[in-house]
Amino acid sequence: MSGNITPSQEQVLLQLLGKVMEIMRDDRPFSPEDPAFGKLKSSYVIKPGEAGIHYSFANSAFPDAKVDLSMWTDPLDYSDDRTRVQAVPAYFELWFHNALAGISRRLLEQRLDLASYWVDEKGVREEGNDMGVGPPPDNLLHSYWYRANDGENGRFPVDIELFFLDPAPNDPSGKVRLDAITISRVYPYLTPAMRKKKREEQNQKKPQTYGYMELCTGATCPESGTVWKSIALKG
Structure with missing residues (x-):
């Protein structure tokens, strides 16, 4: 009814x-x-x-x-x-x-x-x-x-x-x-393996996004939590 x-x-x-x-x-x-x-x-x-x-x-x-x-x-x-x-x-x-x-x-x-x-x-x-x-x-x-x-x-x-x-x-x-x-x-469907690939792609883009910075080896990136490597800047 x-x-x-x-x-x-x-x-x-x-x-x-x-x-x-x-x-x-x-x-x-x-x-x-x-x-x-x-x-x-x-x-x-x-x-x-x-x-x-x-x-x-x-x-x-x-x-x-x-x-x-x-x-x-x-x-x-x-x-x-x-x-x-x-x-x-x-x-x-x-x-x-x-x-x-x-x-x-x-x-x-x-x-x-x-x-x-x-x-x-x-x-x-x-x-x-x-x-x-x-x-x-x-x-x-x-x-x-x-x-x-x-x-x-x-x-x-x-x-x-x-x-x-x-x-x-x-x-x-x-x-x-x-x-x-x-x-x-509407969200994209992502498996754990697909998320891992996206995460790796994201990390690879970070040096291009933020530019190369002269940081002390072992310093932690405040956004990703990954450890930065010391990079020598070219003059």
């Missing part, structure tokens, strides 16, 4: 999604105490020995909804010791146990500033957003995929998925209902 979204619920929903977009796209700080998410219900470490944390919230405007945000160990930090790497926002999911009618897909596209295309795992741009309905028994679940526009303060690419339930053939209301929304920051 589903109900019509109320004006107050719509306001809460748009405020929540706007906050998530700022966090994911613009790299605004995230706090699990932010009232836009609701009340923190639980949290747990995603992977032992790393910084990633999964948060679940209870939102009074949608008491039956699943409201989750996951922080991952920063994929763009190539450090070998993952226990010293910070956690960064990665994935948000809002799933309505009772799908809501009366929320316009066009309104969500406009307010979240979504592009008319999506990007696949290989980085290839695919035009259009309508992915159609799923196979039985999910033949009423209609999905739409998007890449968000960069925005004025955008620092990261963001992917969004909207899931609606199409009306059943015997549904007299004929209403489309919002079922779920996912918002994810």
Whole structure:
């Protein structure tokens, strides 16, 4: 059973999604105490020995909804010791146990500033957003995929998925209902071996970036923690 979204619920929903977009796209700080998410219900470490944390919230405007945000160990930090790497926002999911009618897909596209295309795992741009309905028994679940526009303060690419339930053939209301929304920051996939290669490439570039400096042998670079070698400058 589903109900019509109320004006107050719509306001809460748009405020929540706007906050998530700022966090994911613009790299605004995230706090699990932010009232836009609701009340923190639980949290747990995603992977032992790393910084990633999964948060679940209870939102009074949608008491039956699943409201989750996951922080991952920063994929763009190539450090070998993952226990010293910070956690960064990665994935948000809002799933309505009772799908809501009366929320316009066009309104969500406009307010979240979504592009008319999506990007696949290989980085290839695919035009259009309508992915159609799923196979039985999910033949009423209609999905739409998007890449968000960069925005004025955008620092990261963001992917969004909207899931609606199409009306059943015997549904007299004929209403489309919002079922779920996912918002994810796009990070490159890196294995430990790939991180090691990136780390080595980064270290090789440092002399070019900072220039050759006459430092005492054994001095430690304050940024990388590596030991500098004494280099004689040419006159």
